[in-house]
Amino acid sequence: MSNRFLGEATAELHGRRYTLRCDFNAMCEFEDATGKDALATFEAFEAGKVSVKDMRAIMWSFMLHHHPDATLKEAGELLSADVDVLMKVIKAASPSRAEAAELGNAPAGPDPAG
Secondary structure, eight states: OOOOOOEEEEEEETTEEEEEEESHHHHHHHHHHHOSOHHHHHHHHHTTOOOHHHHHHHHHHHHTTTOTTOOHHHHHHHHHHOTTHHHHHHHHTSOOHHHHHHHTOOOSSOOTTO
């Protein structure tokens, strides 16, 4: 099996379906736009310790693969409609240790996620 780092989820806004993707390109887009470390910011998001500007930038970076013309305004509107979708995408890109093992990505040791 191949290694992967990819998570997707969908959200709707004004009758339009958006597919969001968390992958290395999205993380790079986030870092280019904000100058902040993507992994550290995503961890802060999961802990509930991230600014709303960072949340909007994360959403925008997740939109770009499937919606390359996405704007920060659209990202903010989508967040307003479904703030939980960010966690869905990040969780989809962060498989449990057992799931990662099936993909060939699991590190040794106990799984902190359970």
